[in-house]
Amino acid sequence: FVGRNSSPFLKTSLQTTVWNDLTGNVTHCLLQSDAKRDQGFDGASTGWTNWVDEKSSKALRDCLDSFSLQCTDTDERVISCFRWLSKCPAPAIVDLSEELRTLVAARMTQYDTSFSNQDLSSSSGFLQRVACHLILLPSGSVLTQSLQSPAGAMIHGKLLQGGVTRFRLLNGRRTGERRQVSSNEEAPSWLQYGGPERNYKAVDMGPCILMELILLPKGLEFKTPLGTNMVGLPVSPDTYLVRAPPKNATESQHSHPNSVIDVSHWDKTFSSTVGGLEPQIEQIIRRVLDGRVLRPVSVGVASSDKNTDESDTIDKIRREEMQGLMDLGLQPVRGLLLYGPPGCGKTSLAREISNILDAVPPKIVSAPELLDRWVGGSEKLIRELFIDAENELRACGGDATKSALHVIVVDEIDAVFRKRSAGEGSAEVTRASAVNQILSKLDGVQALNNVLVIGMTDRKELLDPALLRPGRLEVHIEIPLPDQQGRREILKLQFDALRRSGRLSLPLCRAIDGDTKARMSMRGWPRRLLRRLRMKMFAEPSVSEILDLSAPRWTGGWSGADIAGLVRSSGSLALTRTRNQGGTIPGDLLITLEDVRMALNDLKS
Ligand SMILES: Nc1ncnc2c1ncn2[C@@H]1O[C@H](COP(=O)(O)OP(=O)(O)OP(=O)(O)O)[C@@H](O)[C@H]1O
Structure with missing residues (x-):
């Protein structure tokens, strides 16, 4: 797409190709609507929306319908801009x-010769009635400030990626909620009118x-920027909005960058966020990820991003290696099932x-959301x-x-994807056809690699069972309750931020690390015996008895979520105590x- 500082680029590339139809339709819609209003359909007297010429507004929406956001270049700057757009870390608006x-x-010069490019001051009133922006929302987020x-303003909207719930705010309450997903042609553009505040919430399935x-309408102008959400593009803004590619798009137009990913540190990256799952992580890397992105030929070379020649060579070697595996019939794993207690x-x-693979923003959904x-x-x-995977594969x-x-x-x-039964209830039928649909996408005639x-x-x-067979969700990895060592790692992870501050x-701190010296010492055995006796007599343990929080006596049978709950609960107790004592x-x-x-x-009671 194009940001504020990109005028030279905009003039050369976009003017003639991408935006031609859009600007034509915008101009036509405004002029037609003005003409309608001049004929007596004054918004102020006959209702605000009456100034709009519906036919040209519909043509404008049809034009928007054929837009999609795609990266069509292999230039590193373009790619990084595109990635930033689709992975924007906070809700933002890019003004265009x-x-x-x-x-x-x-465009206007075609309608009116007095409207020249050199003298925009005379026409600025007209131009100030047009605005266009991109709204970027990370998964599940809303704009911090409503729009x-x-x-009377005509707001034409088009979803370009992800899913969104749009709503209005009347006296602080959300009304008129509409949900829409997907960025393909099936997500139609919409028209709404100005007046009440509006906002958008990204559906929890990836960035939107x-x-x-x-x-x-005539007489009004855009003056102020769109508030605190407004940002500029952080990188050279050379990513474009293009029409959906023709079905026979050539390969060179869509050669997607196969980014060089150094997988030699994956195990460390994992263990910095989840604890006690080394064997499972090792299995995932070996059975799923290694076959997807091949290990770098030389880590030292792979990490030097600046040297594009070397990166290209590595990329080529990877592709050849991947192609070699495919030729041998060694297809990468398409599905992974993680199962175990909550x-x-x-x-x-x-x-x-999904973050580590860092290719296309992952789509994260909860299966019940798929039931309609x-x-x-x-x-x-x-x-x-x-659909996005399909489109890219086709391209x-x-x-x-x-x-x-x-x-x-x-x-x-x-x-959703439970065993299909012979039941004839409508819910059962819906579920069965949902199962069939995912089966065919994973390993059927329409299988996607x-x-x-x-x-x-x-x-x-x-x-x-058909979902779990090889070729579909074929790698099954159990994520069990953590053992004592696992609990210690999770405790360390969950308390880490507090400890570092x-x-x-x-x-x-000693109890989190497990005071092994005290546990192993034989010298203290009479005291330990006394402690155990006291435990039998009094229900509540004393603080001095907690030497190792991960010990079965304290957290045996706990899950990671239980431990996270313990950290939250201890924190709020400390908070209350500090406030009661007048501390800050x-x-x-x-x-x-x-x-x-x-x-x-x-937690135990
Ligand atoms: N192994 C772990 N390491 C670190 N934190 C963990 C671990 N397991 C759970 N947690 C904590 O518990 C919370 C819930 O975990 P998570 O949602 O990943 O569990 P789950 O197995 O997917 O549960 P469910 O099946 O109920 O969805 C996490 O946000 C995290 O704080």
Whole structure:
């Protein structure tokens, strides 16, 4: 796409190709609507929306419908800009109004010769009635400040990536909610009118990008920027908005960058976010990831991003190696199932895998979201999950080695993809056809090799056996309750931020690390015997007894989520104590072993 500082680029490339139709339609819509208003349909007197010429507004939306956001260049700057757009870390708006106005001004000369590019001051009133921006929302987020346009403004919207729920705010309450997913042609553009505040919430299935094109009635002008959400592009803004590629798009147009990923540190990256799962991580790397992205020929060379020649060579070697494996019939794994008791880190691990693969922003959905009450609705939602991968594979001429990897994470997979039965209830029929749909996408006639599906469940036994067979979710990895060593690692991870900011007392730090010296010492055995006796007599343990928090006596049978709960509970107890003692949070907050002991009692009772 094009940002503020990109005028030279905009003038050379976009003017003639990409935006031509759009600017033509914008200009036409404004002029036609003005003419309608001049004929007496004054918004102020007959209702604000009456000034709009519906026919030209519909033509403008049809034009928007054919837009999609794609990276069509192999230039590193373009790619990084594209990645930033689709992985924007916080809700943001990229303003494109100036670019659009320049093009509309050029267009206007065709209608009116007094409207020249050199003298925009006379026409600025007209141009100031047009605005266009991209709204970027990370998964599940909303704009920090709602948007508001004057009553009567025409707001044309188009979803370009992900999913969104759009709503209005009336007296602080959300109304008129509409949900839309997917960035393909099936997500139609919409028209809404200004007046009340509006906002957007990204559906929890990955980052969302949408475009708003706003036209104001005569007499109104855009003056102020769109508030605190506004940002500029952080990198050279040379990524473009293009029309959907023709079906026979050539390979060179869509050669997706196969980024060089150094996988030699993956195990360390994983273990910095999830604890106690080394054997499982080792299995995932060996059985799933190694076959996807090959280990670098030389780590030293691979990490030197600047040297493009060397990176290209490595990329070439990787592709050849990947192609060699494919020729031998060694297809990469397309599906991974993580199963085990709740709260043991399945979701955290899946998120980590999809982040590490760093190809296309992962789509993360909860399976119940895929159930739709309308006939064919669930199948459509499932197809939409795979549509980007399908489009890219088609653009690469069906060669998966040239396509980026698309990761799809489906949580609570048992809610939908359970064993099909002969039942004839409508819910059963919907579920069965949803299962069939995903089966065909994973390993049927429409199987996609550029996809990795990660399913998660607490109830593996409920899943349809056809889904679990080799070729589909073929690697099954159990994420069990952590053992003592695992609990110690999770405790260290969960307390890590507090420890690094100096908020943990020394005895607590020792108990987290497991005071092995004290445990192993034989000298203290009479005292230990006394302690055990006291434990039998009094229900509550004393602080001095907690030498190792990971010991079965304290946290035996706990999951990672339980341990995270213990940390939260201890923190809030310390917070209350500090406030009651008149201390300040930045200066005096210290979590002690006594806080943890009380939290243990609370959680166990
Ligand atoms: N192995 C672990 N290491 C670190 N933190 C963990 C681990 N397991 C769980 N947690 C903590 O527990 C929380 C919940 O974990 P997560 O959602 O990954 O579990 P889950 O197995 O997917 O549960 P469910 O099956 O109920 O969805 C995480 O946010 C994390 O804080």
